[in-house]
Amino acid sequence: EIVLTQSPGTLSLSPGERATLSCRASQSVSSSYLAWYQQKPGQAPRLLIYGASSRATGIPDRFRGSGSGTDFTLTISRLEPEDLAVYYCQQYGRLPYTFGQGTKLEIK
Amino acid sequence: QVTLKESGPALVKPTQTLTLTCSFSGFSLSTSGMRVSWIRQPPGKALEWLARIDWDDDKFYSTSLRTRLTISKDTSKNQVVLRMTNMDPVDTATYYCARFPLSGGMDVWGQGTTVTVSS
Numbered sequence A: 001e002i003v004l005t006q007s008p009g010t011l012s013l014s015p016g017e018r019a020t021l022s023c024r025a026s027q028s029v030s031s032s033y034l035a036w037y038q039q040k041p042g043q044a045p046r047l048l049i050y051g052a053s054s055r056a057t058g059i060p061d062r063f064r065g066s067g068s069g070t071d072f073t074l075t076i077s078r079l080e081p082e083d084l085a086v087y088y089c090q091q092y093g094r095l096p097y098t099f100g101q102g103t104k105l106e107i108k
Numbered sequence B: 001q002v003t004l005k006e007s008g009p010a011l012v013k014p015t016q017t018l019t020l021t022c023s024f025s026g027f028s029l030s031t032s033g034m035r036v037s038w039i040r041q042p043p044g045k046a047l048e049w050l051a052r053i054d055w056d057d058d059k060f061y062s063t064s065l066r067t068r069l070t071i072s073k074d075t076s077k078n079q080v081v082l083r084m085t086n087m088d089p090v091d092t093a094t095y096y097c098a099r100f101p102l103s104g105g106m107d108v109w110g111q112g113t114t115v116t117v118s119s
Helices: none
Strands: A004-007 A010-013 A019-025 A034-039 A046-050 A063-068 A071-076 A085-091 A103-107 B003-007 B018-025 B035-041 B048-054 B059-061 B069-074 B079-084 B093-099 B113-117
Touching (some): A004 A085, A019 A034, A019 A085, A019 A103, A071 A085, B035 B079
Antiparallel strands (some): A085 A103
């Protein structure tokens, strides 16, 4: 199965700054079938990005996904306090689907 | 509006079988390209994909849990059912179902249901 490794484990930034989250796959993710999810405390995950770079419905353009092959990035611009959450990447190009271990984003 | 809601027992004993139901509205699982997945999350840990069922009744399972899982659908009731046999305390988790269209990504999630495995 494809192992996804996210870094850093925790990211602490101030409002207005830019966050860069990394997701590295142990094998190439076919057709860029890579998604990003945001999970706020006590809530279910929410789809942010699919197909590596397409924003889901209603997701602001502060959230941008990029990458291909084995290296993917989620960039969050102009951080807001509400961006406090754990962010997960997921590959759905090859079964079994797998998730990364998550990056916790803290807002100072 | 698309919604999904998980239901099932909050507490099960070790070795018992867990049956969870995902009731959904706003879409049909008979529509070509539509799929539903189950995902779980142990307390404080990462998400884990469990199973998927497709509009054409194709079914796919986690490699490590394949022998314990059964996923099925009742299109007329707009429900997807997940059965997990031989429950163990390590299966304690919040279980989610999510819509997973061919267009990509699990785009709508249920609120989750918490299952504790304990004698």
